[in-house]
Amino acid sequence: MNKILIVDDDIEYTENLKEILDNAGYVNDAAESVKEAMEKLCTQQFDVILLDFMMPGIDGINALGEFKKISPNSKIIMITAFASIENAVRAIKNGASEYISKPFKIEALLLMIKQVIEELRFEGDIKKLKLEGTLSSLSNSIRREIIRMFQTNPKIRMMETARKLDIEDHTKVIFHLKILKEARILKQDKKRAYLLTKEGQKVLECLNILDNYLSEQ
Amino acid sequence: MNKILIVDDDIEYTENLKEILDNAGYVNDAAESVKEAMEKLCTQQFDVILLDFMMPGIDGINALGEFKKISPNSKIIMITAFASIENAVRAIKNGASEYISKPFKIEALLLMIKQVIEELRFEGDIKKLKLEGTLSSLSNSIRREIIRMFQTNPKIRMMETARKLDIEDHTKVIFHLKILKEARILKQDKKRAYLLTKEGQKVLECLNILDNYLSEQ
DNA sequence: AACCGGTGTGAACTATTCTTCACATAACCC
DNA sequence: GGGTTATGTGAAGAATAGTTCACACCGGTT
Structure with missing residues (x-):
């Protein structure tokens, strides 16, 4: 049961998105500020974080860095209304898994989410193989x-x-x-x-x- | 091949003891000061340390503590010319395995050494069993x-x-x-x-x- | 080239670990 | 007490891991 955190100060957009993700079978939660998001990340494990580039009081790349520190294994999808190559490159270089600009087709976002969750599973499988290999050698x-x-x-x-x-x-x-x-x-x-x-x-x-x-x- | 470190400033006593331990089949080395002993302990592994209670410049209990820090797995036998219950208790409480007073019969010391080496083997076996048990459970x-x-x-x-x-x-x-x-x-x-x-x-x-x-x- | 020690291969065998099955016992609820 | 669910047992079979053996190949030295 994959968990998704939506980080955006646009309440209406967030409510819409929550309903869509709910219908798509994901457990999701939302935070209106980076501070609130960080609090949730300290107590819960999220597989995917949908982070809006323009959050009040903090630039998206900085927020990205903070989230990566607290939740290194979560996959972060950056969402922005003002797409630019420069920002896309910066985001990916700073640890975002994907970058998508508003307005987007909901199918495109759902597909993207599905893909990053696959990546997450793949990484988990690699980790398991490493552990199994290590334990097998040491047994x-x-x-x-x-x-x-x-x-x-x-x-x-x-x-x-x-x-x-x-x-x-x-x-x-x-x-x-x-x-x-x-x-x-x-x-x-x-x-x-x-x-x-x-x-x-x-x-x-x-x-x-x-x-x-x-x-x- | 068990290694023994003799820590005593009495050269003649040390030379005699080295010969006796050599004849008894132990590899041994000596240090005339606690400082010299600590240097040797940093580079070599000794199974047993024979520590004289009265070393120049430092009280036996302090030396004992220093050795335990550097070489936590070594067994320390405290040797003293001035036996007292108080010192014996202090030594054991601070990590000595045994306490023996000069003059002693050489057979008594050899027996004591044999016993602490047995303890060491036993502890090593326990540690191995723990590791094997852990790895077996996790495999x-x-x-x-x-x-x-x-x-x-x-x-x-x-x-x-x-x-x-x-x-x-x-x-x-x-x-x-x-x-x-x-x-x-x-x-x-x-x-x-x-x-x-x-x-x-x-x-x-x-x-x-x-x-x-x-x-x- | 011959010899010797070192290194490696694959199959047969042995040992150990895990899974499954048939059934038994225990606990709970009406 | 009876029925149902939960828990447990031991043996047989299957799968996996480890050991041994007979032999082959390699590299260095004389």
Whole structure:
């Protein structure tokens, strides 16, 4: 059930829009000022924010920045009556997902909302895959020890790894190294030495974070 | 291979002790001052620290505190020529594992060292079990969703859980709830509602930590 | 080229985890 | 008490993860 926040000081426009979004199946709320919007964003999670460019007392780009700070995962659609390329570019560069000028066809806005919600879902899926990949890599103790080993050995070859971990069967080590390589946690250089990828460094960090957190009593 | 740091300004005593510990199979090092000891602790990991109560320029309890800050996992044995109940209590309350007074039989010290190393191993094993338990619980997506659910539902019953997670087969939900209960992450009250245990709250925190960490780009 | 240690592959096997099913027990309400 | 919903149990089957084995390929040295 996707939630949308309408930020506009034009009450009549807002009421119309609320009804349209309601009929389209969205849960929505409205704020007449940026201050009111920020208050709502502090206590509720919105998927999409429809932000009017011209809000009293604050320029739309500044409001955009403030919202991004409070609600980094929400998608912001900038709406303006005075369209310009410059403002469009500024808005997108400052974190808006989309930019649309009044007057617009309601179908165009609904389509845009649908698209940004798809983006949101896609980003959520990527995040889930990252988490699953990380947890899957860390769930096996040999792989944990391998990943930990890179804390003190930034580059290491396969047999060296087996010796450090005191594992005699080299194919066991290869199997787990292969899993980590396929998960893009490790890569190999020309001499076949293994190194952590950027992603792999994050996984090592997660392991350290968990170690430290669980050490606290 | 357990490492021991001897912190004492009596050179002759230290040399004797080094030889004895060497013969007993320990890797050891020495520092004549607390400052020197702290430098070594910053660059090396020691399992056991033998700390003389009377060090020049600093009282043993303060030194103890400093060492605990730098090397929280090391076990500290306080050694003193002027034994008193008061000092023993202070030392233990401030983090020493053991307290022994000179002159001592070498066998007694060796036994004490052996015991604190056992404690260290035991604590390490506990920590590993915690990490493995946490990762095992978090490695399955249904269990992740269950644990996440407690963020907004501190107390919930089984069928409610199934409905919230949109799982039709109630026995699947029961199976995973049972795993979490056996892992002491969940408990049940008299009305059979599930709640997070203290441990379970930690696991939820770990999940949030990982979520947040992996969200950063 | 031959030899040796290092590294890797894929399939068979084993172990573990998860899902499903049939049924049982418990609790609640009329 | 009876009917219905909620909750639970244990075993079988399915899916997934890990281990082992036999062998192949690679790279360096003599």
